[in-house]
Amino acid sequence: MTDNDIWVYVDQFQGAAMSASWETLGAARDLSTRLQTGVTALVFGVNAEAIAREALACGASAAICCDDATLADFRVEAYAALLAALVVTRQPRAILAPATTRARELIATAAIDAGTTVMADAIGMEVQGDVVLVTRPVYAGKLFCTANGVGSHPLFITLRPRAFPKPAAQIAEHPESIEHVQAVVAEAALRVKVTGYDTVVGQVSLTDASIIVSGGRGVGGPEGFAPVRELATVLGGVMGASRAAVDAGWVPYAHQVGQTGKTVAPDLYVACGISGAIQHQAGMRTSKVIVAINKDREAPIFSLAKYGVVGDLFEVLPALSAEMRKRLGR
Amino acid sequence: MHIVACVKQTPDSAAQITVADGRVGWGDAPMVVNPWDEYAIEEAIRLKEKHGGRATAITMGPERARDALKSCIAMGCDGGVLVADAALAGSDARATARVLAAAIQKLGDVDVVIFGKQAIDGDSGIVPLAVARLLGWSPLSYVAQISALDAGARTIEVARLLEEGRQLCSAQLPVVISVVKDINEPRYPTFAGIRRAGSAQIPIWNLGDLGLDQLQVGSAAATVAWQAVRAPAARAGAVEILAGDSLGKTVAMLADRLQTEKLA
């Protein structure tokens, strides 16, 4: 490992890496080829060494691990102090992390210790000369902005999930290059304690999903989500919702897509009984293919969609699910 | 208890945002309190109602951002502070955090600071964590519920919303919190509140009042340079409306498209 490497923070939960971490590693490899540097993966917490091996198999040239009791649960103070200490002593060129909740807060905090700030939610990166240019959406994706770091500080960048491709796993080129480091903050100095988890409320990982089928006010009630959920299941996707459906209490907030919900970028987004208000569009406009199913041909969602069916979702969805089930043998 | 809510004034979420000659504009769309910050204001008012004390709103921005503070007072905050200074133009998240941290320190007796999750213009969600770090206070972000607060023992218990579910945490005051939409239902201003807001005295603090130097903020201190702003490319092509002779034909057409696009 050399100074000036590109670092990738690998976000993980209870010993399993988030898939957006590997997308980030792939993007880092592209940068490193252009800048002729190595890529170092950083893995903190439970099972760090095994995840570090996965990182090497995804193309990292080295890994730094810290598996310490103080890091067993993600706590931003403990994680950020360690990351900042490593950054300040080793001076990497850039620190990339997936824009997951944990990694966002980690990067925002560590950047302060390193005397700089963050380019959040990158959807594109390119190298011009030896400058890294980052493209990120602003105003809920209504504009794209291109930025670069100023001065000699390392760059801290978070990458939006599903904006960069996931690299194929390969045989690790440097299977031996895992370094273990010590935590830098003792338990007694940490003021936030994790007392447990409550995972009962229908958690869904919309940001990672490649297929999302969403329902809106048009589904009419909690039972109206049944055909929406069925199509999601048949297609192997997850279920989303508009704010109108969430605010009505028909589905939990974890399903909400939009400006005040999740920003998603699946390969396929099916909007059922959703008008396509600008705040809903903010969360789904970068989906690759959008399908709209709505009674009202004038609904704004049709101006975003590639395919549309004008009709009653209670007729269209069951018929479509049956057709897909037949074709896919499910 | 002294609770502070940090709020930003942003263009309305429905605004048509345009860019001309590299400048961002939003026509005559109204300026509003950043929607995520409404949850922060509501939670600040609830904490004060439950535990006593007062709730203060702080904003950093131009003179017109005073209106955002009036909205906070109309909802039930006891007062507001506007931080305005010509040198603040072009501040990045770190500079903004420096200013807000300095304002919180100037208030002196603050126990809990509450932020929104992110601002809907810059969409970065960095400022709350940066402020927590600069103050050296316990950071609790993405809070979906404050389940307990003991003013005497100075402890707080919260649930944070992660991808996998809720992480339950306890911490010592003072704390810096950012909240998600799950936490509450923001109230509407009352008639009495609007009247109080109309006559409220809102002090303006400048850099000198905060003991900050011009070189620590604004474009002078920026660590990120914005090169270009552009509108995203429009989506190619108009919608293809699928309509067969029967429902069965229509869904078969859609199924064909999904399979040709390798989506199913």
Ligand SMILES: Cc1cc2nc3c(=O)[nH]c(=O)nc-3n(C[C@H](O)[C@H](O)[C@H](O)COP(=O)(O)OP(=O)(O)OC[C@H]3O[C@@H](n4cnc5c(N)ncnc54)[C@H](O)[C@@H]3O)c2cc1C
């Ligand atoms: C600050 C702010 C933030 C917001 N954040 C979000 C957000 O994050 N996400 C979000 O979604 N919204 C958000 N909104 C709300 C947004 O403005 C809209 O109110 C909301 O998206 C409307 O939801 P909808 O499309 O489900 O409902 P509606 O606009 O009521 O549309 C329902 C649609 O269903 C169709 N329909 C009805 N019955 C049927 C049927 N049987 N078959 C087929 N079609 C049918 C109708 O034709 C109509 O087009 C926000 C608003 C504000 C002000």
Ligand SMILES: Nc1ncnc2c1ncn2[C@@H]1O[C@H](COP(=O)(O)O)[C@@H](O)[C@H]1O
């Ligand atoms: N200029 C500002 N004045 C007051 N609070 C702000 C300001 N900018 C950001 N904030 C707060 O920080 C949160 C996150 O903002 P951001 O990091 O810019 O996305 C917002 O929801 C506000 O609570």
